[in-house]
Amino acid sequence: MTAQAETHAFEAEVQQVLSLVIHSLYTNKDIFLRELISNASDALDKLRFEALTDSSLLPEGETLGIVLDADKERGVLKIADNGIGMSREELVANLGTIASSGTRRFLQAAAEGGDGSERPDLIGQFGVGFYSAFMVADEVTVETCRAGTDEGYRWRSKGDGSYEIEPAEGLSRGTVVSLHLRQPGEEGEDGPASEGALKYLEEWTLRDIVRRYSDFVEHPVQMEIERTEPKLDDEGKPIEGETESVTKLETLNSRKPLWARPKSEITDEEHAEFYRHLTHDWNEPLSSMHFSAEGSLEYTALLYLPSKAPMDLFDPSNRDSNVSLYVRRVLIQKECKELLPSFLRFVRGVVECADLPLNVSRETLQDDPRLGQIQKRLVKKTLEEFAKLLDQKREEYAEFWDAFGSVIKEGIWSGDAETEKIAKICLFHSSNGEAMVTLDEYIERMQEGQEVIHVLTGADRATVEASPLLESVMAKNEEVLYLIDPVDEWVLQRLTEYGEKKIVPLDRGDAQEDDDVKEKREELQKEHEGFLGALQSSLDDEVSEVRFTSRLKDSPAVLVAGAGGMSGHMERLLKRSGQEMPKQKRILELNPEHELVKSLTKLHGVDANSPRIAEAAEILHGQALLAEGATPKNPKRFSKLVTELLLGSVKG
Numbered sequence: 001m002t003a004q005a006e007t008h009a010f011e012a013e014v015q016q017v018l019s020l021v022i023h024s025l026y027t028n029k030d031i032f033l034r035e036l037i038s039n040a041s042d043a044l045d046k047l048r049f050e051a052l053t054d055s056s057l058l059p060e061g062e063t064l065g066i067v068l069d070a071d072k073e074r075g076v077l078k079i080a081d082n083g084i085g086m087s088r089e090e091l092v093a094n095l096g097t098i099a100s101s102g103t104r105r106f107l108q109a110a111a112e113g114g115d116g117s118e119r120p121d122l123i124g125q126f127g128v129g130f131y132s133a134f135m136v137a138d139e140v141t142v143e144t145c146r147a148g149t150d151e152g153y154r155w156r157s158k159g160d161g162s163y164e165i166e167p168a169e170g171l172s173r174g175t176v177v178s179l180h181l182r183q184p185g186e187e188g189e190d191g192p193a194s195e196g197a198l199k200y201l202e203e204w205t206l207r208d209i210v211r212r213y214s215d216f217v218e219h220p221v222q223m224e225i226e227r228t229e230p231k232l233d234d235e236g237k238p239i240e241g242e243t244e245s246v247t248k249l250e251t252l253n254s255r256k257p258l259w260a261r262p263k264s265e266i267t268d269e270e271h272a273e274f275y276r277h278l279t280h281d282w283n284e285p286l287s288s289m290h291f292s293a294e295g296s297l298e299y300t301a302l303l304y305l306p307s308k309a310p311m312d313l314f315d316p317s318n319r320d321s322n323v324s325l326y327v328r329r330v331l332i333q334k335e336c337k338e339l340l341p342s343f344l345r346f347v348r349g350v351v352e353c354a355d356l357p358l359n360v361s362r363e364t365l366q367d368d369p370r371l372g373q374i375q376k377r378l379v380k381k382t383l384e385e386f387a388k389l390l391d392q393k394r395e396e397y398a399e400f401w402d403a404f405g406s407v408i409k410e411g412i413w414s415g416d417a418e419t420e421k422i423a424k425i426c427l428f429h430s431s432n433g434e435a436m437v438t439l440d441e442y443i444e445r446m447q448e449g450q451e452v453i454h455v456l457t458g459a460d461r462a463t464v465e466a467s468p469l470l471e472s473v474m475a476k477n478e479e480v481l482y483l484i485d486p487v488d489e490w491v492l493q494r495l496t497e498y499g500e501k502k503i504v505p506l507d508r509g510d511a512q513e514d515d516d517v518k519e520k521r522e523e524l525q526k527e528h529e530g531f532l533g534a535l536q537s538s539l540d541d542e543v544s545e546v547r548f549t550s551r552l553k554d555s556p557a558v559l560v561a562g563a564g565g566m567s568g569h570m571e572r573l574l575k576r577s578g579q580e581m582p583k584q585k586r587i588l589e590l591n592p593e594h595e596l597v598k599s600l601t602k603l604h605g606v607d608a609n610s611p612r613i614a615e616a617a618e619i620l621h622g623q624a625l626l627a628e629g630a631t632p633k634n635p636k637r638f639s640k641l642v643t644e645l646l647l648g649s650v651k652g
């Protein structure tokens with residue numbers, strides 16, 4: 001350590017990450033190079049972006065690039081870029097702490113994934129790519145000089161809990177990461193002697209890894225390659241039989257951005273690798289969408305649908321689009337929120353537009369109507385892709401829906417796209433069987449005379465299936481959609497009809513009934529007005545009305561909300577999320593055909609003041625709550641009443 005070097009301890013979480021990275025997390029060590037090249041490429045993009053507004057940062061004619069240097073004698077591999085570089089503060093913040101909110105989740109996920117080999121995607125996904133260098137190196141040095149300054153710094157660490165920073169003279173703009181590669185036989189703390197990492201000094205190994213993982217990085221990844229070539233005479237002609245060793249800087253990657261290549265030429269492997277490069281998601285994408293627009297607004301889009309949900313899908317602080325915006329090969333914004341609405345935030349990819357000005361700023365992007373135009377088309381294309389998958393790959397789509405359906409449905413209640421188009425690709429649980437169904441399939445199966453789409457919300461399938469509200473509908477063989485995703489309550493507020501059929505929750509408003517049934521019920525209701533009134537007054541704090549219903553077959557009572565009212569399920573969801581709201585009174589509906597209800601009306605007829613009536617009201621109300629998976633208002637009292645009732649019947 002020199003006089004000016006300062007030693008810092010890594011943030012505790014970095015230490016944990018390092019320990020995981022070094023010891024067990026990755027089985028495929030090759031990807032350290034992908035991560036470092038990706039960081040270098042990002043640094044070049046950042047420089048190019050800053051140079052749009054400050055041209056002094058990038059002298060004209062200078063080429064941006066990444067150079068690999070393998071020093072076999074010292075066992076050192078260098079990855080150099082002439083990108084944005086880092087100031088002293090940035091070095092500390094970027095390489096000594098983990099700023100990203102994903103860190104804790106990373107550590108959690110790693111812990112859940114056992115030895116980590118099952119989750120090889122974790123490093124990149126959580127923005128800890130740099131530390132993967134320690135998988136192959138026992139010491140890492142970073143020499144860096146921030147663009148626009150002439151102060152250079154050297155950062156050094158053995159990955160053992162601390163790092164040093166010291167000023168460094170004579171550095172030019174950019175960053176050089178030097179890896180002191182592990183020697184064969186070096187004992188890792190985790191046990192067996194490693195095979196070492198010196199293979200990463202071999203030309204063919206590096207060439208192969210760059211080709212595999214970083215081919216489409218658009219900046220050149222170069223390396224000095226030594227070749228034996230025929231010796232040339234003064235006129236430049238080969239001298240027969242004489243050779244010499246020549247060193248040339250060769251570019252290892254083909255550099256053509258994938259989206260700029262003809263669609264038909266791109267292989268599945270290339271898509272998978274590019275997707276990995278963009279997302280750090282180790283799983284293959286479910287599908288890709290590649291299209292261009294010509295005319296007044298020219299752009300190309302290459303979008304991917306992931307097959308598995310990322311960990312932060314529901315992170316409220318991370319709801320913006322994950323699509324990058326390029327303008328004529330310059331990356332303007334990595335996560336450009338104007339390109340896709342929040343309900344499609346899991347779609348990953350790139351849009352390159354030729355018609356936006358290069359000096360577009362993040363602020364002006366917000367108001368640029370051209371981005372709105374692009375967004376509209378991307379949404380349309382993505383919804384079409386969902387429809388195609390639904391039609392052609394039902395099983396995969398069902399899995400995809402399982403992972404992303406809740407997010408896609410946000411599009412309905414946020415009003416970000418046409419409700420009907422999203423509704424068309426939604427899958428719902430149904431009384432028709434275990435498989436999820438679409439609204440179109442439901443409509444196709446509707447019974448003769450069935451006018452509306454029946455739905456019922458609830459906490460889970462078992463609760464909904466046990467609801468007395470299904471009784472009369474099922475008796476008519478009519479299907480019910482079980483809306484058991486918490487967002488469904490919000491979806492229903494906007495999705496009130498589909499394909500010209502009304503979508504009617506079974507627990508709200510009046511029951512659907514034929515005229516004769518209605519007439520009979522109303523007659524009975526009139527006849528027993530006094531009884532219903534008595535029940536109502538004893539439950540006055542809880543319910544707004546007690547009335548007869550035709551929707552029950554086997555159960556005596558059920559709770560429903562008035563038309564447009566709040567369901568019990570919604571009330572419970574809101575309460576659970578801590579939202580204050582005025583007390584909701586619902587309607588207690590009784591089945592006039594049920595023996596219990598009949599007996600109670602009789603009792604009321606004989607003795608209108610019997611205390612039994614009020615007790616029965618309480619029990620019926622408690623039962624109705626139990627049937628929807630809730631608890632009676634006063635469980636202790638409810639239990640006491642039931643016990644007394646039971647006792648009475650046992651004693652005879």
Ligand SMILES: Nc1ncnc2c1ncn2[C@@H]1O[C@H](COP(=O)(O)OP(=O)(O)OP(=O)(O)O)[C@@H](O)[C@H]1O
Binds near residue numbers: 039043084086124128
């Ligand atoms: N070559 C480099 N030039 C400039 N900055 C760099 C370089 N390498 C790393 N950094 C800085 O260090 C940070 C941390 O890098 P790291 O690879 O750990 O995570 P990340 O790149 O932010 O996330 P991810 O790996 O998911 O892309 C980067 O965000 C960047 O700011």
